[in-house]
Amino acid sequence: MPILIEGLTYVYAAGTPLEARAVSDVTLSIEDGELLGIIGPTGSGKTTLIQHLNGLLRPTQGRVVVDGVDLASSREALRAVRRKVGLIFQYPEQQLFEETVFEDVAFGPRNLGLGEAEVEARVKEALGQVGLGHELLKRSPFELSGGQMRRVAIAGVLAMKPKVLVLDEPTAGLDPRGRAEILGHLEALHGRLGLTVVLVSHSMRDVARLARRLVVMDRGRIVLSGTTREVFSRAEELERLGLKPPPMTSLMRRLRDRGRPVSLGVLTVEEARREILRVVRGERGN
Amino acid sequence: MIRNVPIGQFVPGRSIIHRLDPRTKILVVLVYVAILFVANNAYAYALLLAFGLAGLALTRLKPRPVLRGLRSVWFLVVLTVLLNLFMTPGPTLFRLGPLHATQTGAVMGLFMGGRLVLLILATSLLTLTTSPIDLTDGLERLLQPFRRVGVPAHELAMMMTIALRFIPTLVEEADKIMKAQMARGADFMSGNIVRRVRSLVPLLVPLFVSAFRRADDLALAMEARCYRGGLNRTRMRQLKFMPRDLGAALASVALVAGVVYLRLQGPS
Ligand SMILES: Nc1ncnc2c1ncn2[C@@H]1O[C@H](COP(=O)(O)OP(=O)(O)OP(=O)(O)O)[C@@H](O)[C@H]1O
Numbered sequence: 001m002p003i004l005i006e007g008l009t010y011v012y013a014a015g016t017p018l019e020a021r022a023v024s025d026v027t028l029s030i031e032d033g034e035l036l037g038i039i040g041p042t043g044s045g046k047t048t049l050i051q052h053l054n055g056l057l058r059p060t061q062g063r064v065v066v067d068g069v070d071l072a073s074s075r076e077a078l079r080a081v082r083r084k085v086g087l088i089f090q091y092p093e094q095q096l097f098e099e100t101v102f103e104d105v106a107f108g109p110r111n112l113g114l115g116e117a118e119v120e121a122r123v124k125e126a127l128g129q130v131g132l133g134h135e136l137l138k139r140s141p142f143e144l145s146g147g148q149m150r151r152v153a154i155a156g157v158l159a160m161k162p163k164v165l166v167l168d169e170p171t172a173g174l175d176p177r178g179r180a181e182i183l184g185h186l187e188a189l190h191g192r193l194g195l196t197v198v199l200v201s202h203s204m205r206d207v208a209r210l211a212r213r214l215v216v217m218d219r220g221r222i223v224l225s226g227t228t229r230e231v232f233s234r235a236e237e238l239e240r241l242g243l244k245p246p247p248m249t250s251l252m253r254r255l256r257d258r259g260r261p262v263s264l265g266v267l268t269v270e271e272a273r274r275e276i277l278r279v280v281r282g283e284r285g286n
Numbered sequence: 287m288i289r290n291v292p293i294g295q296f297v298p299g300r301s302i303i304h305r306l307d308p309r310t311k312i313l314v315v316l317v318y319v320a321i322l323f324v325a326n327n328a329y330a331y332a333l334l335l336a337f338g339l340a341g342l343a344l345t346r347l348k349p350r351p352v353l354r355g356l357r358s359v360w361f362l363v364v365l366t367v368l369l370n371l372f373m374t375p376g377p378t379l380f381r382l383g384p385l386h387a388t389q390t391g392a393v394m395g396l397f398m399g400g401r402l403v404l405l406i407l408a409t410s411l412l413t414l415t416t417s418p419i420d421l422t423d424g425l426e427r428l429l430q431p432f433r434r435v436g437v438p439a440h441e442l443a444m445m446m447t448i449a450l451r452f453i454p455t456l457v458e459e460a461d462k463i464m465k466a467q468m469a470r471g472a473d474f475m476s477g478n479i480v481r482r483v484r485s486l487v488p489l490l491v492p493l494f495v496s497a498f499r500r501a502d503d504l505a506l507a508m509e510a511r512c513y514r515g516g517l518n519r520t521r522m523r524q525l526k527f528m529p530r531d532l533g534a535a536l537a538s539v540a541l542v543a544g545v546v547y548l549r550l551q552g553p554s
């Protein structure tokens with residue numbers, strides 16, 4: 001189910017002195033099963049943009065079409081899209097409210113009107129997808145660790161079985177291990193279930209690891225887009241926006257500045273290792 | 287959606303009313319409200335209305351925010367007028383089924399309704415032109431003299447400041463949590479009253495959790511900076527009475543004199 005955003009503009013508090021244009025004239029299409037990263041400096045409109053993907057915000061101008069259906073067309077369209085597009089907000093653990101982990105994860109499936117057996121199956125499956133065991137089912141979500149709470153909250157959305165998963169900075173405020181775990185689960189969900197994943201992040205390292213395609217936003221507009229490698233190889237433009245390419249890309253840049261003929265399209269440590277070896281061997285060979 | 291709640295009506299500006307000392311504004315509004323209840327004839331009301339409108343004109347506000355303040359209470363005004371119209375005994379004006387409107391009722395209703403509108407106009411002029419910080423500062427200073435009789439002026443003002451400071455935060459948070467739960471299929475808008483109240487649980491629990499956490503954090507942060515009430519506190523922003531404050535005071539004295547005179551002399 002492709003998502004099409006056309007000429008989207010969103011203005012907060014329109015017609016008041018506090019009017020703020022958060023998204024201006026954004027056109028973007030998200031293909032089935034892709035892993036798209038959205039990056040941009042603070043206040044560039046990323047959160048505002050993704051809240052349109054399941055109709056939580058209505059465009060001031062332009063339209064959002066999911067699976068061929070314009071979200072503005074009817075309440076039914078909106079309801080249907082909320083099941084298909086799962087949106088996970090920043091710090092999702094702040095939305096937990098039930099007495100037990102089970103009840104909290106079951107909130108979404110119950111809202112879909114599913115039977116109790118199906119609800120239970122989905123809760124267990126969703127918790128498994130984020131690496132949480134069944135021993136947590138009866139615990140209160142408020143006595144878990146931060147990272148566990150976040151995963152419970154993500155499971156709450158996964159239990160609705162969305163086709164598209166949209167995450168707003170899912171790793172913000174976690175320690176390196178928590179980050180790696182969450183990213184690992186996302187990767188698996190994308191790989192195994194073929195979920196379309198849209199990842200908003202401040203962490204260049206996270207998007208470098210996960211995203212195949214990147215969109216860079218600044219002041220409400222898309223200023224750069226392309227494959228992750230393409231975007232990260234345009235270091236000057238990113239730096240002008242206050243964004244830093246991931247560490248390995250920067251390393252390659254510095255090697256290049258010192259006259260080594262390395263490629264700049266390097267994202268991970270493993271790729272960097274191979275690239276450096278290639279160049280070093282090449283030099284020895286001569 | 288939830289952002290439209292009318293709180294913190296303050297509209298920044300540079301008009302003379304904006305620049306009046308908050309203490310002056312609070313006192314003038316108090317006097318105005320008190321004198322509203324002294325007025326008992328059309329002339330006095332006209333005078334009060336003229337004073338209110340003059341104040342409004344001086345604020346140079348656009349009509350929108352002012353009307354928005356009135357909109358939230360128009361129902362109360364209409365109810366007041368109707369209740370007076372139909373419930374006051376007196377010569378019949380007209381009948382409407384079992385109800386009969388009276389002449390006395392019509393006059394009473396108009397006066398009461400007018401009183402309410404003027405009351406709201408005056409208080410909104412205060413809140414529209416005074417930032418919450420100025421408002422609490424002014425209140426604290428005005429309450430100072432009552433400290434001797436045990437009024438915790440500083441504490442009250444501090445509580446108000448903190449409450450005001452956190453209202454927008456909580457509204458924003460409520461908005462965010464609502465969206466997050468809606469993304470999980472929660473429905474806050476439909477169903478009967480029981481369902482709707484129950485549907486608030488997923489909103490209220492996280493909201494309270496975060497409010498308590500914030501309160502805790504704030505208390506800790508204040509303590510860490512050695513906060514211990516208003517004792518020996520000095521201020522960065524000093525309040526000073528200016529000539530324009532004298533002008534406002536004189537205008538209100540004139541208003542009081544006018545209304546009292548009309549009550550004593552005028553027709554009732
Ligand atoms: N509820 C709101 N009311 C008014 N203005 C808002 C609101 N939410 C966001 N804005 C404004 O819209 C702009 C875009 O905000 P948005 O939250 O979409 O940015 P972002 O890219 O997600 O930033 P961050 O990286 O800090 O999360 C900002 O200038 C912000 O001040």
Ligand SMILES: [Mg+2]
Nearest residue numbers: 046047048168
């Ligand atoms: Mg954001």
